[in-house]
Amino acid sequence: MTIRNALRTLNDRTLRYPQSIERYANDARTLEKALVLVPCLYFYLLFQAFVNFAQWSTRAPLNPEKFQPLLPIAWLSGVSFENVALIIYGTVLVGMIIASVFFAKRWARIVAFLVFWQFHTFLNSFGQWEHNTLVWLYPLFFLIFLPDVWNKMNPTTMERKSFLIGFVGVQMYLGLVYSLAGLGKIYRGVFQLIAGQANFLSPDAFALHIANWLPTIGSNSLLGPFFIAHPYAGWPLFLIHLYFQLFTLWAIFRPSLHRIWGIVLICFHITTYLTMNILFIDSIFLLAVLLINSPFERPDTTWRERLSELPIFGWVLQRGARAYAARSNT
Amino acid sequence: MSQLPHDFWYRLRVMSIPLFILGYFAIAALPALINKGDETYLLHHWFVFSEVPSRVSKTFEAYVVSVEGKAVSPALRIETVGVLLSDDQHPRPYYNHVVRQLGQLLETGSTAAEAQRVQLESLVQKRPLVYQVVRIYYNPIDRFRDGTVISREVIAEYEVR
Numbered sequence: 001m002t003i004r005n006a007l008r009t010l011n012d013r014t015l016r017y018p019q020s021i022e023r024y025a026n027d028a029r030t031l032e033k034a035l036v037l038v039p040c041l042y043f044y045l046l047f048q049a050f051v052n053f054a055q056w057s058t059r060a061p062l063n064p065e066k067f068q069p070l071l072p073i074a075w076l077s078g079v080s081f082e083n084v085a086l087i088i089y090g091t092v093l094v095g096m097i098i099a100s101v102f103f104a105k106r107w108a109r110i111v112a113f114l115v116f117w118q119f120h121t122f123l124n125s126f127g128q129w130e131h132n133t134l135v136w137l138y139p140l141f142f143l144i145f146l147p148d149v150w151n152k153m154n155p156t157t158m159e160r161k162s163f164l165i166g167f168v169g170v171q172m173y174l175g176l177v178y179s180l181a182g183l184g185k186i187y188r189g190v191f192q193l194i195a196g197q198a199n200f201l202s203p204d205a206f207a208l209h210i211a212n213w214l215p216t217i218g219s220n221s222l223l224g225p226f227f228i229a230h231p232y233a234g235w236p237l238f239l240i241h242l243y244f245q246l247f248t249l250w251a252i253f254r255p256s257l258h259r260i261w262g263i264v265l266i267c268f269h270i271t272t273y274l275t276m277n278i279l280f281i282d283s284i285f286l287l288a289v290l291l292i293n294s295p296f297e298r299p300d301t302t303w304r305e306r307l308s309e310l311p312i313f314g315w316v317l318q319r320g321a322r323a324y325a326a327r328s329n330t
Numbered sequence: 331m332s333q334l335p336h337d338f339w340y341r342l343r344v345m346s347i348p349l350f351i352l353g354y355f356a357i358a359a360l361p362a363l364i365n366k367g368d369e370t371y372l373l374h375h376w377f378v379f380s381e382v383p384s385r386v387s388k389t390f391e392a393y394v395v396s397v398e399g400k401a402v403s404p405a406l407r408i409e410t411v412g413v414l415l416s417d418d419q420h421p422r423p424y425y426n427h428v429v430r431q432l433g434q435l436l437e438t439g440s441t442a443a444e445a446q447r448v449q450l451e452s453l454v455q456k457r458p459l460v461y462q463v464v465r466i467y468y469n470p471i472d473r474f475r476d477g478t479v480i481s482r483e484v485i486a487e488y489e490v491r
Contacts, residue, residue: 018344070371121371129369137372145343158340165343172347177376180359184377187363198382204471205382211470212383218409218422228474249351 015253021168024255024296025161033295034167035150038143039103041170042112044285045136046096049119053089063126072121084122092119104150113140132282135177139286142169164295168252171290174283175252178265182246200242206234206275213276223274234275241268247311254309255296262291385469386480390433392450395487396460408461414453425453433463436486451490462487 011017024030064081076084095115102108120137123130146166149155155163189200198208208231210224227234244264251257266287272278308314308321358373369375393405402411409425428450435443463486468479 017348124371129371129374131374131376131378134374158337162340162343165340165347169343169347169350172351176351176354180355180376181378181380183359184363184375184380188377188380189382192382198385200382202382204385208383208385208470209379211474212387213379215470215474216423216426218426225474228471231471 015250017253018165018168020253020255021164021296022161024164025157030295031149031155031160031163033293034164037289037293037295038146038167039100040289041139041143041286042096042099042103044289045112045116046093046100048282049089049093049096053093056085056089066126068127069125070121073118073125088119088122091115104148106144106146106148109140109144109146113137113144116140132280135174135280135283135286138173139170142166142173145169167295171252171258171294172249174286174290175249178245178248179250182242182244182248185242186246200238203235204231206238207231210234210275213278217277219277221273221275221277223271224276227275237271240264241271244268250311255294256298256301256306256309258291258294258297260306262287262294265291383470385471387468387470389466389468390430390437390485391464391466392429392432392461393464394459394461398458405462408454414455425450428453429463433465433485436463437465447488451488454490456490458489458491460487460489 067081067084069077069084073084073088076087079087092115095111099108099112116133116136117140120130120133123133143166147155147159147162149159149163152159185200192199193201198205202208207228210221211228214220214224241264244261245268248261248265251261266284269280269284269287272280308318310317354373358370359375359377361367362369362375362377367375392408394402394408394411395405396402397411408414408429409422414425428446432443432446432450435446462484465483465485466479467481472478
């Protein structure tokens with residue numbers, strides 16, 4: 001068996017890509033929903049761009065002393081810090097207005113990507129990484145390659161398929177981000193487990209994270225003290241979040257899981273805010289738009305179908321159901 | 331370019347997704363998994379909070395023992411005695427970060443510790459004070475609950491004139 005055949009067999013048994021997406025190509029509702037959701041991403045960024053612009057004009061949230069412009073904004077190195085900020089915040093605002101109006105045109109999506117890239121680079125030029133805007137950067141890049149089908153009355157099947165695959169590309173990046181976060185925890189956790197240290201399986205893992213993090217940022221949280229006082233209460237939450245994080249990329253290729261994953265991951269972000277004061281607002285918006293309202297999610301999907309698609313547990317459930325059915329027949 | 335069949339561009343789109351995943355993993359994530367490397371601009375590995383903090387954690391803190399000749403007893407953490415410059419200019423986590431770096435440099439006997447001390451003192455109001463850099467071993471949960479630490483050791487004492 002060649003490597004290609006082996007990969008194809010593996011794909012057919014697990015992700016079923018791209019067939020799992022292509023089957024929606026002739027479903028009008030899926031395309032219509034995707035066509036509505038894409039401009040929503042630009043509308044949100046326009047809103048955020050205006051909030052940032054308004055905050056910049058009333059107070060300086062960034063420390064000019066730490067400003068070390070990275071290469072993509074090096075062309076602004078001769079400009080005073082105040083003017084750099086004004087140019088960056090102003091261009092991202094104008095760029096998002098353009099993208100919100102002309103989102104159906106590829107040139108407007110290119111403009112949106114370029115101004116946001118400059119904005120993201122600006123925020124990363126202060127000696128620490130800004131993850132909140134990073135979740136947007138690659139999706140905005142992938143959106144450039146969507147075919148311009150908004151103004152077409154009857155797009156061809158190939159155009160429909162191309163648009164939906166492009167939309168999956170945006171979802172995929174979000175899935176990759178969460179899966180990497182989960183993988184990092186498992187990988188490092190195995191080493192900690194072998195070394196006999198506290199690890200991701202320890203009942204007090206969540207409490208240790210909270211108790212270590214809050215003093216580091218010199219802050220407190222609403223529910224942090226509770227989970228520190230009752231470490232076992234956080235144990236199931238920690239394991240659930242780890243499972244969902246690790247398999248987000250898998251779930252992207254299983255449309256019936258999109259809604260569950262979106263809800264659980266939003267709950268995860270709310271929990272990390274309530275316990276550790278970590279706020280990922282943009283991720284919550286992206287999860288709500290791309291997963292909870294996924295165009296691939298069918299309203300008639302049953303809970304049994306959803307559960308059977310779960311990684312590991314779905315396989316166990318299916319095996320169990322088959323064994324039960326075989327036993328009942330005999 | 332437009333002469334190529336639609337099917338070609340579609341297949342390219344289909345293939346680009348798994349290729350991006352594998353490429354991003356190989357470039358951004360794999361080196362970080364192997365070497366515990368830092369994140370790189372545009373190639374973030376997203377391994378956030380990947381290690382569970384140890385039950386015997388170590389940190390460094392700065393404690394003020396006297397201000398303008400008057401003893402502060404018991405010694406108080408530098409951020410609690412009102413000698414730091416405004417938090418608007420330098421947020422609290424930044425002070426903590428500078429102190430921890432100073433402690434690590436002192437512990438390893440690095441010559442860069444002196445420059446780090448100057449940096450810390452540039453964040454402090456110009457008032458005569460004496461402060462100590464303290465190494466603390468602690469269980470994060472116990473310390474958060476009631477302030478209990480496993481051990482506490484002064485590794486340096488400085489005077490700001």
